Amino acid sequence: MTDLRHDGAEMSDAEKRHDQLTSAPDSTEADAAPRIDVTEHDGVTRIDVRDDAAVRPGPGPGTPEADGA
Helix, strand or coil, rough: CEEECCCEEEHHHHHHHHHHCCCCCCCHHHCCCCCCCEEEECEEEEEECCCCCCCCCCCCCHHHHHHCC
């Protein structure tokens, strides 16, 4: 099955991601906000978590690891 936009054109990967992340009940545009930056330099791919990402990897608030204990 091909994912198509309302105008019949095929959806880009970014459009598919946005559609998937905003289709759940109670979802918002913020749910589809970018969380990583991917760059490539001299054949090396680097993936960085964005500073403004709402969801970040690692221990969550209230855990001893996050509180520095």
